[in-house]
Amino acid sequence: MSQDHLRLAFIGCGSIARRHVVAMKDLVDRGRGGFQVVALCDANLDSAETLAIAVKEQLGGTPTVYASYEEMLSTEKLDGVDICLPHGLHHTVAIACMEAGVDVLCEKPIGVSVRAGRLMEQAAERTGRILSIAVPHRRQPGQRVAHWALNESGLMGSPLTFFHHYTRPPETRDPNQPLPPRVVWRRNRLMSGGGMTLDSGFHYCDSIRYLLGDVDKVYAEMRELQSGYPVPVSERPEDTIYVTFTFKSGLVGAWNWSVAAPGEPRASVVFYGSEGSLEDTTPSRFRIFHLFERRPEQNESGQLVRQDGSILQMHELEALYREQLDEAQSELLFPGGSTDGFAIEIWEFLELLRGNRTQPEVDAAEGIRSLALGDAIYESAFTGDVVRVDDILSGARRTFQESIDEHWGL
Ligand SMILES: NC(=O)c1ccc[n+]([C@@H]2O[C@H](COP(=O)([O-])OP(=O)(O)OC[C@H]3O[C@@H](n4cnc5c(N)ncnc54)[C@H](O)[C@@H]3O)[C@@H](O)[C@H]2O)c1
Missing domain, CATH: 3.30.360.10 (Dihydrodipicolinate Reductase; domain 2)
Structure with a gap:
């Protein structure tokens, strides 16, 4: 990996991906560059093409556009991927990236359920890849x-x-x-x-x-x-x-x-x-x-x-x-001097890729704990019970998440 030119890609080129490009420009303007967005993937090619124009205008270079992340992963030599997809797709795509040897910055929430998050956490451990959850606030x-x-x-x-x-x-x-x-x-x-x-x-x-x-x-x-x-x-x-x-x-x-x-x-x-x-x-x-x-x-x-x-x-x-x-x-x-949470989370990811930092502030375990708090709120509202967050984390209570897990085969 060249430390000066980390090769990055986006998977999911919708509204938040556009905001991430603005944040990347903020980093470049502050002399915190050293990366290139070389590829973009979106099931909707128009969205990917639109983001390609924004990348070219704001960061320079012309990223290659893909409709399939599998094709992108098998074609491109990437250091890191920025996943900006709907929540139900986070686990499948993040795990595929890590198994292809690519480090991952994944938009919040970590996954569609605690089980999905756990699979991502296990994949990070198994592959030794970085999994950082994008949390700007x-x-x-x-x-x-x-x-x-x-x-x-x-x-x-x-x-x-x-x-x-x-x-x-x-x-x-x-x-x-x-x-x-x-x-x-x-x-x-x-x-x-x-x-x-x-x-x-x-x-x-x-x-x-x-x-x-x-x-x-x-x-x-x-x-x-x-x-x-x-x-x-x-x-x-x-x-x-x-x-x-x-x-x-x-x-x-x-x-x-x-x-x-x-x-x-x-x-x-x-x-x-x-x-x-x-x-x-x-x-x-x-x-x-x-x-x-x-x-x-x-x-x-x-x-x-x-x-x-x-x-x-x-x-x-x-x-x-x-x-x-x-x-x-x-x-x-x-x-x-940046005060843009998006720029700061992306910079942390770049520093992790370069080996200048060892631990994401919001890693899989931390991302799962925040997700479990949200799921505990649903569990309580759906059952009428007072719910312990540890019971959501352990899987002892999952009335709310069960149908979601079933849908995704988790
Ligand atoms: N940090 C924040 O403040 C913040 C704000 C908004 C969204 N988000 C997060 O960002 C993520 C994306 O949200 P968004 O608002 O950008 O959604 P969006 O709908 O604008 O963009 C999602 C993109 O994913 C694409 N997509 C869907 N299925 C795909 C597939 N199989 N392969 C490739 N591309 C596919 C869609 O075509 C779309 O362009 C979510 O996790 C969301 O929670 C974070």
């Missing part, structure tokens, strides 16, 4: 700062509880227009592994574990309100959920949201420590999922209020956080 400054504020800064005492609440009215859509393909597969539980709780919600599950540690048990209710009356979730994807988490530390927190609550929108996302509170006030449609989100066009916002009444705005908190990082830590966390 915990890598952005907002969550790094929140993690420090809650756990290390001493500014808030020790973590106590949280109340996260968000409601917005349903989006209106022309019923005569067909749903775009990226929405169609997300509404099919067998392909997506779940609804919003497991899709955008995977980010929340990963973040809350990153910020506060592992969850012991959950109690959840889910509803579908869009149809105009509260339907308990069975065949229709949820648009409204109510969750109580009990963490292994004993801390209890609440995550309640609806994307189909008519009338006035409301949001309140607050963490409490024994000596103060930390609020996320970033004005984003996805704030309940993407905690302390930073976008290129917009910094995250929020404030820490201490019991003595003193207030630190998010940018002041970030300055304090950054002050205590040395140069090496800053470069590791924010390579070349």
Whole structure:
């Protein structure tokens, strides 16, 4: 492998793959290049051709386009593959890549179910290949700062509880227009592994574990309100959920949201420590999922209020956080000064390929734990029981996942 020119490919060339190319350009602009996107694969060749144009314009070079990943793997000499596929395809394709000797960066969630994730984990162990799960939000400054504020800064005492609440009215859509393909597969539980709780919600599950540690048990209710009356979730994807988490530390927190609550929108996302509170006030449609989100066009916002009444705005908190990082830590966390979580996760993958790092921050085991938290929420909503996350991890409870596993032969 030439360390200067890592040969990369995408499998799946839809919306998030386009965002990854933007992130790669951010790295190149910061002098963090040394890679080439040499091949693209998508079952829809138009999507692959469109991404090829973006790669050429933003990164240079003309990648070869494939409709079949098997053909791409047998033709190309690749160092790493970036998998940006619907969830039900992650395990089959990631395992094929690793068995072909190619390292894998796989979009979240790791797989369509815990069993799918376990097969990927076993393949990584068997082949000795890298398997890194693409999780941008915990890598952005907002969550790094929140993690420090809650756990290390001493500014808030020790973590106590949280109340996260968000409601917005349903989006209106022309019923005569067909749903775009990226929405169609997300509404099919067998392909997506779940609804919003497991899709955008995977980010929340990963973040809350990153910020506060592992969850012991959950109690959840889910509803579908869009149809105009509260339907308990069975065949229709949820648009409204109510969750109580009990963490292994004993801390209890609440995550309640609806994307189909008519009338006035409301949001309140607050963490409490024994000596103060930390609020996320970033004005984003996805704030309940993407905690302390930073976008290129917009910094995250929020404030820490201490019991003595003193207030630190998010940018002041970030300055304090950054002050205590040395140069090496800053470069590791924010390579070349990047604050784009997508660029940072891709840079970590490149550094793993070069042997400059040994362990992905979100490896298979970590990805499975965040997935299991999402699945515990469904298990509780479907059975009415309080569910232990360890029972989802061990496979002792799988009422919700069983039909998904059966569909994929897992
Ligand atoms: N990190 C984030 O913030 C974020 C945001 C959006 C999506 N995602 C994740 O990215 C992944 C893809 O989501 P998306 O929004 O880009 O979906 P998408 O529907 O826009 O793109 C998926 C692509 O996969 C292609 N595809 C389907 N079957 C294929 C096959 N057998 N072989 C090759 N290509 C095939 C489709 O044609 C499509 O172009 C998912 O895992 C999703 O959860 C992450």
